[in-house]
Amino acid sequence: MKSHLSDRIKFPPGFWEGVRLAGIAAHDIARKAGLPLTIIHEPVVTTAQYFAIWQAYSDLIGDPAEGIIKLATSFETAKYPPTVLATYHARDYRDALHRMARYKQLCPPESLRIAEQSEQCTIELAWLYKEQPGPAMLIGITLAYLLELGRRGTGQYLTAQLVEFSQPMGNVQALEAYFGCRVRMGAACNRLTLHRRDLDRPFVSYNEELLAILTPVLDQSLHEELDSGSMTEKVKWIIKRNLAGGSPDMGKVAKELGLSDRTLQRRLSDEQTSFKHLLGQARHEQAREYLSDTSLDIKEVAYLLGYEDQNSFYRAFRDWEGDTPSHWRAERTGADALPDEWA
Known part of the structure; x- marks a missing residue:
């Protein structure tokens, strides 16, 4: 992005x-x-x-x-x-x-x-x-x-x-x-x-007055930073950052962008996409990246992608690649290893 x-x-x-x-x-x-x-x-x-x-x-x-x-x-x-x-x-x-x-x-x-x-x-x-x-x-x-x-x-x-x-x-x-x-x-x-x-645990350093000054300024800077790219790129980036341990919903992403759910939905529609489509894209891209790292087991990959169980990840991956995560990883590892074996 x-x-x-x-x-x-x-x-x-x-x-x-x-x-x-x-x-x-x-x-x-x-x-x-x-x-x-x-x-x-x-x-x-x-x-x-x-x-x-x-x-x-x-x-x-x-x-x-x-x-x-x-x-x-x-x-x-x-x-x-x-x-x-x-x-x-x-x-x-x-x-x-x-x-x-x-x-x-x-x-x-x-x-x-x-x-x-x-x-x-x-x-x-x-x-x-x-x-x-x-x-x-x-x-x-x-x-x-x-x-x-x-x-x-x-x-x-x-x-x-x-x-x-x-x-x-x-x-x-x-x-x-x-x-x-x-x-x-x-x-x-x-x-x-x-x-x-x-x-x-509460912070002894909590300063409500200072936060009232800092927060609007920082949020405005963040809004300007986020506003400099396409909404599709911004949403997918935020989704990827928040996947681990749970599926981010549109409400949370909209809040982070400082938008209402309806405004975010309209902005994505203007760019010919949807939140559901971008969530799937983000998971697919991250799945390929995580599976390329053989130190991660399949269960951990499913968790990092925000799936509640391994079977949900398997079904989604079959829809994306027409293959199981394990077989896809094995084939990729084999393909990468061929040049060394033939050397």
Whole structure:
């Protein structure tokens, strides 16, 4: 989606002070990243520059786990940008997390997928740029900050249930001590699992007056960002971001876009499509992507696509591809493996 794949990223103004407190000089990061020193004062950077800066910080700090913990704990609340202040001053932890996921749309290149089920709340980090996943340090600090947000907001030392990383993150023991739970490397996705009961905890930092100022401004910025692309692209992007753990309905998507159900339906009709059609398209596209990752089992793929049971996913996939998910995956894996076998 063009409006969300913009190559201009607003750089957090407190980042450089945070890395200084972590013991790394800003000019050393710029040099390590191969960027001009003026980048330190740039409010907006490209995706390549953004990733290079995070990678340089990781290289200079040495152990990724140390870099993650130091930056997450040293970043000053007063330095938070407006998008983060609106989460820090939320009513409770749940409100904060959903605000974070919503306003992440203003700060690519990552997005957050939140799903509540039973006693758990999972937050999965997804990249908007499939061909250019972010550095491990950025993944780690994003998940660490989500827990740090809850700790600072509630004033309590909250712990997670499980943390999963797709890449190595250095000292596992240090990370487990920080998150207060098991940390698993080499997972299929990057995901933070919280205790669902913690989401109801009120924030001692709740500031109704400040939110009344920040929220309309941020919502207007988000509306302008979303309004810059076709409604079809916007709706499908939001659907994909919210699939895991449940099927997003038109009402929720319309609310996120700041529209009524009827207006959204009319806008989609004007573009010769419907919400039901886009939901099917989004699931089909994501199904092909997930099934190409052999580390995900079929049951997990069904969950990530928002199906309540595996059989519903099987029926839908047969309608899309005329094949079962297992056979489609096996054939694709075999096709990919042929060149190596014939070499």
